[in-house]
Structures are given as C-alpha cells and as structure tokens.
Amino acid sequence: MTNAEIKTKLKLASKLMELHGENPFKIRGYQTAADTISDLDKELHGLTTDEIPQIEGIGKGMAANIVQLLERGSFDGMDQLLTNTPEGVVEMFKISGFGPKKIAVLWKEGGVESLDDLLRFCQQGKVAKLKGFAEKSQETLMNAVEFTISCRGYERYANVEPVMKDLLSFFENHAAVALFSETGDLRRRMETVNQMDFLVASDDFESTRKAINQNDKLEENELMSGPFSWYGYYEKCPIPVKIRFCATDHFYNTLVETTAHPRHLNATIEGERTLKTTIVEKVYPSEQAIYEAAGLAPVVPELREGEFEVELAKQNKLPNLIEMNDLKGILHNHSTYSDGRHTLRQMAEHCRDLGYEYLGISDHSQTAVYASGLQDFRVKEQQEEIKKLNEELAPFKIFSGIESDILNDGSLDYTDDILASFDFIVASVHSGLTMDITKATNRLLAAIHNPYTTILGHMTGRLILEREGYPVDHKAVIDACAERGVVIEINASPYRLDIDWRWVHYALEKGVMLSINPDAHKMEGYKDMYYGLLAGRKGGLTKDMCLNAMTLPEISKYFEGRRK
CATH class of the missing domain: 3.30.460.10 (Beta Polymerase, domain 2)
Known part of the structure; x- marks a missing residue:
C-alpha cells in the first residue's frame, strides 16, 4: 500500500468518526497523520514497524493502525466504523461541498442511506426541511448528487x-x-x-x-x-x-473498429462511404491501409472522436500533434513559499535535471490565505531569491510568476505595481465557486481584460469525478482570450485537465495559444505534464500553438513583449 493510499484511508476514517460524532481531538489526529504521510519523502512500506512510530506526528496508536493498513489494507478501528455505517452513506462522502456533519443530518434525521435515496429526497423537497438546509442548499445538493451518480463506475x-x-x-x-x-x-x-x-x-x-x-x-x-x-x-x-x-x-480491422468513437466510424467520407463500410470490405494489413482505402489520411487514436478530424483527414490537413520532447519549460508551479512541498531551489534544480530550459514559479497570491499566499514582502523575498538562483543555475532560468486569485468582481488581488513586477501571471478562480453561467463568465472576462493577465488558469475549476466545475460560456471566454492575447491553460493535473480537450480545437481556430501546466506542488508533480499533453493532443494541439514549447529565448522575448 502506497503513502497516497494510506492517506486516503486515514482521511476516510476521520470522516467516518466525524459522521458518528466522535471526539474532535481524535478526528484531528487522523487528519494530521494523513497530512504528515502526504509530506513524507519515503514510502511507509519500506520502513520497519519500529521506524514508523518515530516519524514526527505519528504516535504509537496511529503507527499500529498504519502497520495494519500495510498488512491487510484496513485496521480494527476502520473495520468497526464501516460496520456501523451503511455502504450507501459512505458513498455520500463523494458529494462535493457537503461534509460528514451534513451527511449525518441526512442519514440520521432524514433516514437517507444511499445516493439514490438522497436524489429522491431532494426531488421531493424534503431536504430543505432538515436542520441546516434550505431551498438553495437543497438545489445545490441535488445537482451535486446527480453529478456524483453520473460518475459511478x-x-x-x-x-x-x-x-x-x-x-x-x-x-x-x-x-x-x-x-x-x-x-x-x-x-x-x-x-x-x-x-x-x-x-x-x-x-x-x-x-x-x-x-x-x-x-x-x-x-x-x-x-x-x-x-x-x-x-x-x-x-x-x-x-x-x-x-x-x-x-x-x-486484427487491424477489429482494432480500428473497437478504438474509434461511433461518430468517427460513421462520419460520411464520400457518398455513402464511411470508415465502417470500408472495414467490412476486406481484410487489411495495417491501420494505415484502412484509412488509405477509405480516402483518408491516417488518424492517430487520440483524435478518433468524430469531432473535426475526419474533415481534416479528407483534405490531408491533419495537424502534427505536439510531442513530449517539444516541451521546453514548465509553467505554473508552487514552492514552499506558499503551499508547495519543495523549496524553490529544489523545484528549479529538478526541472533542470529533467531536461527543461526554464521553470515558471507561480505560488498562490495573498487572498489564498489557506495556501499561505504571498503577501507583498514575501513576493519581494522570492524575487530576490530567483535573481540569485538565476545567476547560479544559468543558462537555466526561473521566471517570476504568481497564481493571482480572480476575485468576485473579476479583479486580481494585488496592486498594479506588484502585478507589474512579475514576468507572467496565471489568473485563476479559487473561491466563490457556486456561480451561474452569467456571473462565472463575466468574472473570467474581467480577469482576461486585465492587462496583467498572461494565462487563464483552470478555466472551470472542475475536479474530474469529484466536482463538476462552474458553468462558463466557453466561446465567449475563448473569444475574449483571442482578442486580448491571453493564453489558456491546460491544467495537466489528472484531477483537473481543465480546459476540457473538447474546447481546444475551437481555441486553436481562434488563434489562442495553450500552455500545458502541471500546477505542481512538489517535484513529482512535473510528471503530470504527460497527461496535459494527452489532453492537448486530443484537441489537436501543435507545437507552434503551445506557449511552453517555446525555447528560452523565445519565451523570454514573449514575456517581455507582454510586459511592455
């Protein structure tokens, strides 16, 4: 069992204890232990039973639980909590925005024991009558439950x-x-x-x-x-x-047929001819032979969605998709200046050692108090350290950036003189996520029109399989980015992948550049660049339209031009 899996188990145990109204200090102990394990550089399964209790923040009792987790995937206290909790109630922990205390009310006072029960309860208007709920929270809960049910499996x-x-x-x-x-x-x-x-x-x-x-x-x-x-x-x-x-x-006939989305298979090529009708005509020696027989340029598997690729394949105008070795730098990363695990030096040296030419550091801004966001004096401290490290690590370069919170009115959370001191700015929404499409879109548009915004970060705030994200008018936002020359982030975290790849092609048509950013909070987070690359490729992203495929001289000139 990995540290990440142990952390998940301990977090679940803390939620179950809160659900059952156990001692808050005991609950906090489990949460602290989970956070401690998350920050460890060594895997617990590589330690002896005598070494685990010696970890700061892990007492003897918690160490015993961890040993049981490593041995059998659970521990006695967890077993008892799960025995006392209906399975459907445990599944309710997946609902975004509603914690154990709210779920306890729904279960113990409302008699709800599953997501399906809860959805019916919301539809019947019964949730609003429970303590701590109202009509508005009932509507929010119903939407969250519908999303959670849609993610099953x-x-x-x-x-x-x-x-x-x-x-x-x-x-x-x-x-x-x-x-x-x-x-x-x-x-x-x-x-x-x-x-x-x-x-x-x-x-x-x-x-x-x-x-x-x-x-x-x-x-x-x-x-x-x-x-x-x-x-x-x-x-x-x-x-x-x-x-x-x-x-x-x-093999190849079956591979093409089972890989492609039905839209791709059944898209009209000429007359009644489709890829599907081509497949049944005869046996082919390769996938390329099938596409050639259909009158199409070969389409890579990622693009076989029936979105735009068939028309381009007819004209032999498919894009040369971006590759990992095209990426020259990593933008949007966090260090210990805010809520990252590793220091600025560690993040920079690891980025350099991976073969990249530059790092864009963009710790959280001052409004993100929960993430130790940088106050003005901390910004200056970091920028001084960046100057010294750039002298030492040259020709590798660190660019000074910030992930500036987009406030409710769409403004960024620093004065203009502070904003002007950065090489680039990632503008992102982190709070007030419950918005209708008009408010969310206007909030983003205001940030896009701010002359200091370089990159629009994780456009919808979604967390895949956890949170749907706020609704936005994608076309209006992309059009505004095209007008203002703002880059759109493909947040490469596999929990985000935001902007959705389904909108990448539209952005490219409008001439908007994309940036594949890992939003890394530790050195290992750089590996997520790969998943952002996959998302970009699905949308047709090319090297020429990716900001961080620029070489160091190219992106230095680009940032300088934006600042002017």
Whole structure:
C-alpha cells in the first residue's frame, strides 16, 4: 500500500468518526497523520514497524493502525466504523461541498442511506426541511448528487494507466498472443474510463484464455465472458477488464473498429462511404491501409472522436500533434513559499535535471490565505531569491510568476505595481465557486481584460469525478482570450485537465495559444505534464500553438513583449 493510499484511508476514517460524532481531538489526529504521510519523502512500506512510530506526528496508536493498513489494507478501528455505517452513506462522502456533519443530518434525521435515496429526497423537497438546509442548499445538493451518480463506475485514466502497461507487458511475453493492443476509450486516452478494453489476436483462443487465467492478478467473471472474450478484474483495479479475441489476419480491422468513437466510424467520407463500410470490405494489413482505402489520411487514436478530424483527414490537413520532447519549460508551479512541498531551489534544480530550459514559479497570491499566499514582502523575498538562483543555475532560468486569485468582481488581488513586477501571471478562480453561467463568465472576462493577465488558469475549476466545475460560456471566454492575447491553460493535473480537450480545437481556430501546466506542488508533480499533453493532443494541439514549447529565448522575448 502506497503513502497516497494510506492517506486516503486515514482521511476516510476521520470522516467516518466525524459522521458518528466522535471526539474532535481524535478526528484531528487522523487528519494530521494523513497530512504528515502526504509530506513524507519515503514510502511507509519500506520502513520497519519500529521506524514508523518515530516519524514526527505519528504516535504509537496511529503507527499500529498504519502497520495494519500495510498488512491487510484496513485496521480494527476502520473495520468497526464501516460496520456501523451503511455502504450507501459512505458513498455520500463523494458529494462535493457537503461534509460528514451534513451527511449525518441526512442519514440520521432524514433516514437517507444511499445516493439514490438522497436524489429522491431532494426531488421531493424534503431536504430543505432538515436542520441546516434550505431551498438553495437543497438545489445545490441535488445537482451535486446527480453529478456524483453520473460518475459511478468511472476511473481517471492516470489511475489505470499502470494496469494497462502491466497487461500489455503480460501479452507481449506470451507466445500464444500474436498481436495485441489496448483499445476503446483507453486507447483514445479519454480522461476517464469505465472499462479497460484490450484486443488480442491469436490463432488459439483457448490457449490464450488459459494463459490469462494463470495470471495471479486477474480474476475471470465466467458469466460475463464469452467464446471470443475474457471479462473480469485486475488486482486492486476498480473498473473491469475486457479482453477481446480475434483471428490474427483480422486484427487491424477489429482494432480500428473497437478504438474509434461511433461518430468517427460513421462520419460520411464520400457518398455513402464511411470508415465502417470500408472495414467490412476486406481484410487489411495495417491501420494505415484502412484509412488509405477509405480516402483518408491516417488518424492517430487520440483524435478518433468524430469531432473535426475526419474533415481534416479528407483534405490531408491533419495537424502534427505536439510531442513530449517539444516541451521546453514548465509553467505554473508552487514552492514552499506558499503551499508547495519543495523549496524553490529544489523545484528549479529538478526541472533542470529533467531536461527543461526554464521553470515558471507561480505560488498562490495573498487572498489564498489557506495556501499561505504571498503577501507583498514575501513576493519581494522570492524575487530576490530567483535573481540569485538565476545567476547560479544559468543558462537555466526561473521566471517570476504568481497564481493571482480572480476575485468576485473579476479583479486580481494585488496592486498594479506588484502585478507589474512579475514576468507572467496565471489568473485563476479559487473561491466563490457556486456561480451561474452569467456571473462565472463575466468574472473570467474581467480577469482576461486585465492587462496583467498572461494565462487563464483552470478555466472551470472542475475536479474530474469529484466536482463538476462552474458553468462558463466557453466561446465567449475563448473569444475574449483571442482578442486580448491571453493564453489558456491546460491544467495537466489528472484531477483537473481543465480546459476540457473538447474546447481546444475551437481555441486553436481562434488563434489562442495553450500552455500545458502541471500546477505542481512538489517535484513529482512535473510528471503530470504527460497527461496535459494527452489532453492537448486530443484537441489537436501543435507545437507552434503551445506557449511552453517555446525555447528560452523565445519565451523570454514573449514575456517581455507582454510586459511592455
């Protein structure tokens, strides 16, 4: 069990204790332990049972819980709490904006024991009559419950990618498997998936099935499997695995058909011809041969959504999508000056060691008190340190930025002289997230029209599978960015991926540049650049339209031009 998984378990335990009205000091102890574990540089599973209690902030009792978590994935206190709590009530913890105390009222006073019960309760107007609720909070709760229910059965792509890689490696090492690939949503790199789909070509299905069932990490559901498929689960993976079998000579036909979204398969090419009608005509030796036979330029899997790519493929005008080695720097990162885990020096040196040319540091601004946002004097301290580090680390460069809060009226939370001292500014909304589309859009438009805004950060404030985000008029916001020359962030955190890739192509059509930003709060966060890249590629992002694909001299000139 990883530190992240242990943290999640302890956070859940603290919520359960709060739900049951246990001692606040005990609850705080679990929350503190979870935060302590989150900040550790070493994995707990690599420590002995004698070393764990020696960690500052982890007492003997908590250490015993952690040891049990490492041994069996739970601990005695957690087991008892879960026994005393209906499973549906535990699921209610996923509702954004409603904590254990509110859920306790819904359960103990309202008799609600599941999300479905709660949705009906809201629809019947009964929630507003409970203590601490009103008509407005009932409406907000109903929307949040509907969103949570819609997320059931889905998992973030980043969380299941290791499983995908493990299974692909497994297929590669079995002689019975001739050809293999991930397919479906997984191969199109969708931000969330509800099933792990694979395609395996073999001339001996039963030998292949036998090999799969000999994998200790896989467990078959025979009722859901069929003569040409295996269905089951992979160890600790929350979503099912489906492995389709096909004859070796039909592999590429089947791969194209199972990868693409139906819109892509059925898009009209010429007359009644579609990709789907092309597939059934004959057996093809490659995916490229199928597209050529259909009269299309080959389309990479990420783009096979039926959005814009078929028209471009007809004209042989598909974009050359951005690659990881095109990225020259990392913007929008946090250090210990605000709520980051690592120092400015550590963040800079690690960025340099990864092969990047520059780092854009953008700690939280003064309004974000909860994140130790920088007051004026702290801004000056950081900028002085940046100057010294730039002399030492040259030719690598640190750009001085800030993630400035967009206030309720759309203004940024520093005076003009402070804003003018930065190389670039990421403008983001962090508070007052409950807005209608008019208020949210106007708030963003005001920030975009501020002459100091360089990049619009995580446009909708969404958290994938957790929070829907505030509604915005995407076209109005993108059009304003085009008018004002403001860059739009693709927040690369797999929890955000905001702006949604579905709007990237529109932004590109309007001439708006995108910036792939990890929003990293620790050195390991730089790895999220990959997930932002996938989102950008799905929207058709090219090297030329990505801000941080600029070289150091190019982006230095760009920032200087913006400041003037």
